[in-house]
Amino acid sequence: MADTSFTRMWNGEAIPLERAARMHLDKFLSSIVEGVARGWRLSSLFAQEACDGEGLELVALLAEDARAALHVGIGHVSGSAFPSITPLCPQAHLFEREIHEQSGLIPEGHPWLKPVRFAAPWIGNTGASASPRPSIGHAEFYSVEGDEIHEVAVGPVHAGVIEPGHFRFQCHGEKVFHLEIMLGYQHRGIEEAMRGGPHRATLRQMEAIAGDTSIAHTWAYCQNIEAMASIHVPPRALVVRGMALELERLANHTGDLGALAGDVGFLPTMSFCGRLRGDFLNMSAVLCGSRFGRNLLTPGGARFDCDARATADLQNRLEEAERDVRQAISLLWTTPSVQGRFENTGTVSRKDCVDLGMVGVAARSCGVEVDVRSTHPTGIYQFTTIPLATAHYGDVNSRAFVRWLEIERSLVFLRERLRTLPQGEIGAAPAPLAPNTLAASLVEGWRGEVCHVAITDASGRFARYKITDPSFHNWPGLAMALRGQEISDFPLCNKSFNLSYCGVDL
Amino acid sequence: MTYFFDTVLHIALLLAAPPLFLGVINKTKAFFAGRVGPPLLQVYFDLFKLFRKDLVLSRTTTWVFLAGPVAGVVTALGAGLLVPFGNHAAPLSFAGDVLLLAYLMAMGRFLTAAAALDTGSSFEGMGAAREVTFSSLAEPAVFLGFVALARVSSSLSLTPMLAGLDAGHLAILVLIAGAWFLVLLAENCRIPFDDPNTHLELTMIHEVMVLDHSGPGFGMVLYGAAVKLFVMAALVLDVALPLDSGHTLGNWVLFVAGMAILSVAIGVIESTMARVRLVTVPKLLVCACLLSAFAVVMLVRP
Numbered sequence: 018m019a020d021t022s023f024t025r026m027w028n029g030e031a032i033p034l035e036r037a038a039r040m041h042l043d044k045f046l047s048s049i050v051e052g053v054a055r056g057w058r059l060s061s062l063f064a065q066e067a068c069d070g071e072g073l074e075l076v077a078l079l080a081e082d083a084r085a086a087l088h089v090g091i092g093h094v095s096g097s098a099f100p101s102i103t104p105l106c107p108q109a110h111l112f113e114r115e116i117h118e119q120s121g122l123i124p125e126g127h128p129w130l131k132p133v134r135f136a137a138p139w140i141g142n143t144g145a146s147a148s149p150r151p152s153i154g155h156a157e158f159y160s161v162e163g164d165e166i167h168e169v170a171v172g173p174v175h176a177g178v179i180e181p182g183h184f185r186f187q188c189h190g191e192k193v194f195h196l197e198i199m200l201g202y203q204h205r206g207i208e209e210a211m212r213g214g215p216h217r218a219t220l221r222q223m224e225a226i227a228g229d230t231s232i233a234h235t236w237a238y239c240q241n242i243e244a245m246a247s248i249h250v251p252p253r254a255l256v257v258r259g260m261a262l263e264l265e266r267l268a269n270h271t272g273d274l275g276a277l278a279g280d281v282g283f284l285p286t287m288s289f290c291g292r293l294r295g296d297f298l299n300m301s302a303v304l305c306g307s308r309f310g311r312n313l314l315t316p317g318g319a320r321f322d323c324d325a326r327a328t329a330d331l332q333n334r335l336e337e338a339e340r341d342v343r344q345a346i347s348l349l350w351t352t353p354s355v356q357g358r359f360e361n362t363g364t365v366s367r368k369d370c371v372d373l374g375m376v377g378v379a380a381r382s383c384g385v386e387v388d389v390r391s392t393h394p395t396g397i398y399q400f401t402t403i404p405l406a407t408a409h410y411g412d413v414n415s416r417a418f419v420r421w422l423e424i425e426r427s428l429v430f431l432r433e434r435l436r437t438l439p440q441g442e443i444g445a446a447p448a449p450l451a452p453n454t455l456a457a458s459l460v461e462g463w464r465g466e467v468c469h470v471a472i473t474d475a476s477g478r479f480a481r482y483k484i485t486d487p488s489f490h491n492w493p494g495l496a497m498a499l500r501g502q503e504i505s506d507f508p509l510c511n512k513s514f515n516l517s518y519c520g521v522d523l
Numbered sequence: 524m525t526y527f528f529d530t531v532l533h534i535a536l537l538l539a540a541p542p543l544f545l546g547v548i549n550k551t552k553a554f555f556a557g558r559v560g561p562p563l564l565q566v567y568f569d570l571f572k573l574f575r576k577d578l579v580l581s582r583t584t585t586w587v588f589l590a591g592p593v594a595g596v597v598t599a600l601g602a603g604l605l606v607p608f609g610n611h612a613a614p615l616s617f618a619g620d621v622l623l624l625a626y627l628m629a630m631g632r633f634l635t636a637a638a639a640l641d642t643g644s645s646f647e648g649m650g651a652a653r654e655v656t657f658s659s660l661a662e663p664a665v666f667l668g669f670v671a672l673a674r675v676s677s678s679l680s681l682t683p684m685l686a687g688l689d690a691g692h693l694a695i696l697v698l699i700a701g702a703w704f705l706v707l708l709a710e711n712c713r714i715p716f717d718d719p720n721t722h723l724e725l726t727m728i729h730e731v732m733v734l735d736h737s738g739p740g741f742g743m744v745l746y747g748a749a750v751k752l753f754v755m756a757a758l759v760l761d762v763a764l765p766l767d768s769g770h771t772l773g774n775w776v777l778f779v780a781g782m783a784i785l786s787v788a789i790g791v792i793e794s795t796m797a798r799v800r801l802v803t804v805p806k807l808l809v810c811a812c813l814l815s816a817f818a819v820v821m822l823v824r825p
Binding site for chain 2: 362505
């Protein structure tokens with residue numbers, strides 16, 4: 018099978034910008050549709066100011082899981098519109114809305130065109146200053162008409178201490194016909210702030226894109242910098258990064274399983290997992306002094322070493338936590354009332370999952386084998402693979418069970434890494450970024466694929482930095498999971514995805 | 524003299540004990556979760572705190588909104604005067620008081636639901652719809668139980684029906700106790716029907732109806748709910764534990780011990796079970812109706 022006209026590259030690789038395939042817009046768009054049709058995933062699609070200063074161009078990054086390859090292409094947009102590919106390729110739905118929001122370009126024929134967030138356009142010269150800034154929280158929602166239909170609006174302020182987001186349900190009695198999710202309440206303008214970077218605050222900002230995915234986002238950023246500056250990360254640092262990422266996964270997966278138990282009112286697992294999450298967070302603190310892995314990663318390696326004392330401490334803590342976590346979580350699979358709630362709730366079909374380009378735990382629970390650690394390995398995962406965990410029903414139970422399998426596998430990985438920690442340096446000297454370069458980096462965070470694409474200008478500063486959190490791919494999946502469900506099951510479904518709001522809001 | 528003593532003790536228990544009953548449930552749940560948990564008297568502290576607070580009223584509400592909490596307390600206390608606590612006569616007893624009990628409970632529910640609808644909130648409307656749907660299924664279970672007991676005692680008054688039941692009708696009593704225990708859990712938003720501790724407004728049944736109440740109004744809602752739980756627990760206990768120690772004071776000790784066991788039992792159920800899916804709630808309530816119906820059938824047989 019011949020490749021499309023896109024340029025092939027690898028995860029964590031930087032290529033000179035002139036090597037990236039440039040093509041006519043029609044060819045560009047049809048190549049995306051063609052690529053997705055043969056099973057590639059749209060990892061990123063964004064607009065940027067054209068390098069020659071004339072108008073805007075679109076950049077697409079497609080992931081081909083079977084061959085560990087990434088495909089990048091650039092298409093030039095002349096004028097203020099381009100034909101939407103969402104009707105042919107639903108994965109592009111949110112990306113096109115985001116392009117519309119950021120640059121003012123209009124994807125013609127988009128079935129539900131409205132901005133993703135409430136920010137004014139900032140890319141290109143689209144006459145943005147003339148148009149009024151959109152007011153926060155005001156948007157049109159898809160609505161169902163009828164005497165017996167009622168609409169339920171939830172948020173952006175919620176009863177629990179969670180992030181702000183607005184959910185609009187179209188219900189018939191208890192049954193949900195349609196759910197529309199509106200985010201953007203936490204927009205901080207991270208991508209905009211990255212222009213002309215890296216700045217002094219950039220690393221801190223990367224750690225705070227989504228506070229619970231600190232390591233994964235920072236890793237993706239560091240990997241881009243290292244690729245563009247040709248820095249080789251020493252093996253010991255790679256292992257420390259891997260351990261930090263798996264600890265982050267353990268803490269969040271354990272917390273999620275506890276919260277799932279809490280949502281169905283099952284107290285034992287809820288209480289114990291709440292504590293165990295803290296135990297895993299404390300292990301991150303042993304590694305670097307921060308429970309959320311802040312300040313651990315830096316371009317070139319890691320900032321804190323895992324010395325003999327920390328290694329022994331971690332081994333002890335891991336052993337204890339493993340015993341407790343096994344006990345607490347096994348209750349979920351042996352208690353009939355919990356299984357009765359988890360099974361057949363919030364099912365996403367495998368077809369919907371593939372069509373929407375879902376990633377991470379949510380996709381693997383539909384039996385789709387996507388895991389950057391296995392399919393596009395970088396760092397320590399090139400030398401030691403973590404077996405990919407899948408389930409097959411796509412319901413809450415599958416999403417919970419995939420989490421448990423991943424907890425088990427991460428524990429094994431951590432034990433092994435602590436036993437065989439390589440000697441040597443933990444950091445390499447920084448170097449300036451290569452000018453006119455494009456780098457792409459995928460990291461499997463605990464939610465799924467974190468994708469960062471960096472493009473430098475002629476002076477080696479960022480011309481564009483695109484961040485795609487796994488939640489961006491998965492929020493539409495949650496909306497699909499609710500179709501035909503009881504509205505009372507929404508909190509449980511929501512928790513089983515546990516997506517990031519700020520990761521989408523950026 | 525004994526009657527006077529019994530009445531005073533009955534009213535004192537009815538007024539003061541319900542928050543403690545909740546405290547025992549919460550302590551049991553904390554024990555199972557490996558926590559110390561809130562103090563036994565926490566609900567009293569909460570009530571005290573709420574009654575000292577200001578009342579915030581939504582502009583869309585009318586007097587109906589405040590009638591809800593008031594009716595909640597009054598109807599629950601009224602019901603408490605009719606139900607015998609253990610093997611003692613209730614303070615108020617007359618032929619047909621069983622009907623008054625049923626209507627008092629229904630009126631409390633009606634006004635709570637009306638207060639919820641008065642806010643115009645989609646959540647509370649949803650909660651009210653759920654509450655009345657499930658209650659309409661719970662009522663037959665209660666009534667069929669009363670039919671069976673009326674037949675056993677040949678009376679339409681609660682005191683002869685419940686106080687000093689003859690343990691000879693063991694099978695019938697077990698069936699009714701089972702049915703009423705299910706109703707008790709359903710009507711008082713306990714797991715597996717509802718989760719009293721959840722913050723997830725979309726999943727709530729009872730709690731979502733009272734979201735807009737604050738301060739003293741909310742205090743009355745909490746107190747009314749505690750009294751309702753206590754009275755229904757006493758109702759279940761009368762059937763489940765028809766013991767007579769032969770001595771007034773002994774019977775009161777039996778009653779208090781029985782209530783303590785019942786509250787621990789509720790706590791244990793909440794600690795070891797998840798809530799069922801909302802669509803399963805009617806099935807459980809139909810089960811309760813069937814249990815009561817079988818009790819009636821067993822009596823009709825000869």
